[in-house]
Amino acid sequence: MQAYHFQDFLFLFLLGVSSLTLAQHLYCHKGVYVNIEDDPAQTFNWTTEKVETCDNGELCQESVLMITAGDKTAVLATKGCFAQLMEAMTFVQHAPSPGLTAVSYSNYCEDPLCNSRQKTTSMTATLHCPTCVAVGTCLSAPSLPCPNGTNRCYRGKVELSGGRMESSVEVKGCTSIIGCKLMARISSIGPMAVKEVCPHQSVYQSRKTESGATWLLVSVWCLALLLPTLLQSLIHFS
Ligand SMILES: *[C@@H]1O[C@H](CO)[C@@H](O)[C@H](O)[C@H]1NC(C)=O
Numbered sequence: 001m002q003a004y005h006f007q008d009f010l011f012l013f014l015l016g017v018s019s020l021t022l023a024q025h026l027y028c029h030k031g032v033y034v035n036i037e038d039d040p041a042q043t044f045n046w047t048t049e050k051v052e053t054c055d056n057g058e059l060c061q062e063s064v065l066m067i068t069a070g071d072k073t074a075v076l077a078t079k080g081c082f083a084q085l086m087e088a089m090t091f092v093q094h095a096p097s098p099g100l101t102a103v104s105y106s107n108y109c110e111d112p113l114c115n116s117r118q119k120t121t122s123m124t125a126t127l128h129c130p131t132c133v134a135v136g137t138c139l140s141a142p143s144l145p146c147p148n149g150t151n152r153c154y155r156g157k158v159e160l161s162g163g164r165m166e167s168s169v170e171v172k173g174c175t176s177i178i179g180c181k182l183m184a185r186i187s188s189i190g191p192m193a194v195k196e197v198c199p200h201q202s203v204y205q206s207r208k209t210e211s212g213a214t215w216l217l218v219s220v221w222c223l224a225l226l227l228p229t230l231l232q233s234l235i236h237f238s
């Protein structure tokens, strides 16, 4: 009887220890894939049976680069643990269609086995970006398809001060501009000082994009057309 109780205790103790271990260590899907595919949107399956245990400070990641020439696509993909400070999702259309195309996607997430994307369908579709423009902060940023000629998502704030102006405009959308250069680095418009601030280019919190919808959102507006109009109305109404 005594021994039985002791075993119970031992079992509970071990259970406690193992759940403590679980809490400390993150498990992620693990795998590497390199292949030439005819139609990766249909045939490529990113599922992997292997799992690895991350070291402290590592998150789960899944990343893929797809380069298409004609009817063949090179697919290079990896899943596993990787040292990264924050959850983030990046989608870059390096070279848009027609012709040669190159698309990359990477996702860092912090829940157990969260790097579990199976398909690349959404990645080969038209680039979509969260799109909005607002004085202050955007309340919503619907995902809209990008016009031809754009190849990445922009997200930034343009801050104006001086000439009795104290305003900032939040802007998100499709662009071909690399980096935080919507305003082409100009530092003033008349008496107003201009400051452009961007978080990491094309990075979104993956929690908000679990459905995969947000990061594929598309922009209807052409930012280049929209921003001057907005700046004008700002100037007129103040
Ligand atoms: C990928 O393969 C796994 C098993 O290998 C299967 O369970 C899963 O449904 C497949 N996913 C897709 C999208 O075909």
Ligand SMILES: *[C@@H]1O[C@H](CO)[C@@H](O)[C@H](O)[C@H]1NC(C)=O
Binding pocket: 097, 098, 147, 148
């Ligand atoms: C963009 O380019 C694609 C491929 O060339 C074409 O099918 C599509 O109609 C174009 N879209 C616009 C809005 O011009």
